[in-house]
Amino acid sequence: MILPITTIRDNNPILRTRSMDVLHVQDKTIQKLIDDMIPTMYQKDGVGLAAPQVGAGFRISVICPDPERYEAYRENKSEALVIINPTIISHSLFREEGEEGCLSVPEIFGMVRRWKSVTAAYLDRDGTKKIIKASGLLARCLQHEIDHLDGVLFVDRTKKLYHVPKL
Numbered sequence: 470m471i472l473p474i475t476t477i478r479d480n481n482p483i484l485r486t487r488s489m490d491v492l493h494v495q496d497k498t499i500q501k502l503i504d505d506m507i508p509t510m511y512q513k514d515g516v517g518l519a520a521p522q523v524g525a526g527f528r529i530s531v532i533c534p535d536p537e538r539y540e541a542y543r544e545n546k547s548e549a550l551v552i553i554n555p556t557i558i559s560h561s562l563f564r565e566e567g568e569e570g571c572l573s574v575p576e577i578f579g580m581v582r583r584w585k586s587v588t589a590a591y592l593d594r595d596g597t598k599k600i601i602k603a604s605g606l607l608a609r610c611l612q613h614e615i616d617h618l619d620g621v622l623f624v625d626r627t628k629k630l631y632h633v634p635k636l
Contacts, residue, residue, distance in 0.1 A: 470505045470508075471505070471508060471509050471512050472505050472506065472509045472523040472524075473523065473524070474509075474513060474522055474523065474572050474573060475521065475522055475523065475524050475573060476572075476573050476574065476575055477573055477574050477622065477624075478575075481524070483521045483524060483525075483526055484521055484522070484573055484617075484620065484622065485620045485622075486521070486526065486620045487618070487619050487620050488519075488520060488521055488526045488527055488528045488529075488617075488618045488619075488620075489526055489527055489528065490527075490528050490554050491527050491528055491529060491553050491554055491592070494553055494592055494594065494595070494596035495595075495596060499527065499529070499553075500594070502520060502523075502525055502527070502529065503529060503531065503551055503594055505523070506518050506520065506523060506529070506531045506549075507531050507548075507549045507551075509523060510531050510533070510549065511533075513572050515533075515572045516532065516533040516606070516610055517530060517531065517532040517533065517610045517613060517614045518530065518531050518532075518572065518614075519614050519617030519618055520618075521617055521618065521620075522572060522573045522617060527553075528553060528554045528555065528618045529551070529552070529553050529618075530551075530552050530555065530614035530615070530617065530618065531549040531550065531551050531552075532549060532550040532552065532607070532610045532611065532614060533549060533550075533610075534548060534549060534550045534607075550601075551593055551594040552589070552591040552592075552593075552601075552611070552614070553591055553592040553593070553594065553596075554591060554592055555589050555590065555591035555611070555614075555615050555618070556589060556590055556591070556615070557584075557587050557588070557589050557611070557612070557615060558588050558589060558590050558600075559587070559588040560584035560586065560587045560588070561584050561585040561586040561587070561604075563584075563585045564582045564583060564584055564585060565582070565583065565585050566580050566581065566582050567580065567581060567583065567609055568580055568581075569581045569609070569613060569623045569627075570623075570633075571613070571622065571623055571624075573617075573622065574622060574623065574624055575635070576632055576633055576634055576635055577624065577630050577631070577632060577633075578630070578631055578632075578633055579623060579624065579627030579628075579629060579630040579631065580627055580628075580629065581609075581613075581623050581626045581627050582626070583608065583609050583612045583613075584608065584612065585604060585608065586602070586603060586604035586608050587602075587603055587608045587611055587612060588600060588601070588602045588603075589601050589603070589611050589615070
């Protein structure tokens, strides 16, 4: 099922609230949420989607695992990196600036400084503890999505925003 996206225009406090840890990964409600978040992310042309963006206050995000193969994943609508209760456990010394947008902040973009690389710990959708080391776009996506789970939006991390209307 394609879920509606909660946007900043909705003034829903869920976008500004720290999400709850998932205690029972195998819960049917949690698994259904994940099953719905993946096609929603691709349907809405996102490379990541956090549970608060679809109105669920859980520490769950889905991320396109390989932006180079985005179209193939989008057609399949089943492949995604699922991260539950993620935390960044280490990061590079250096940051880089890059453009970001967000499904919850439609048509607005800005330059955001993020760590160049990160290591994150998380649970996968089976409840297995995992560690991921990421750089480039995947590192940026991880940081952006974890921010969502902490109630932080990219607009909080940029000095200049710009509007790009959807065609």
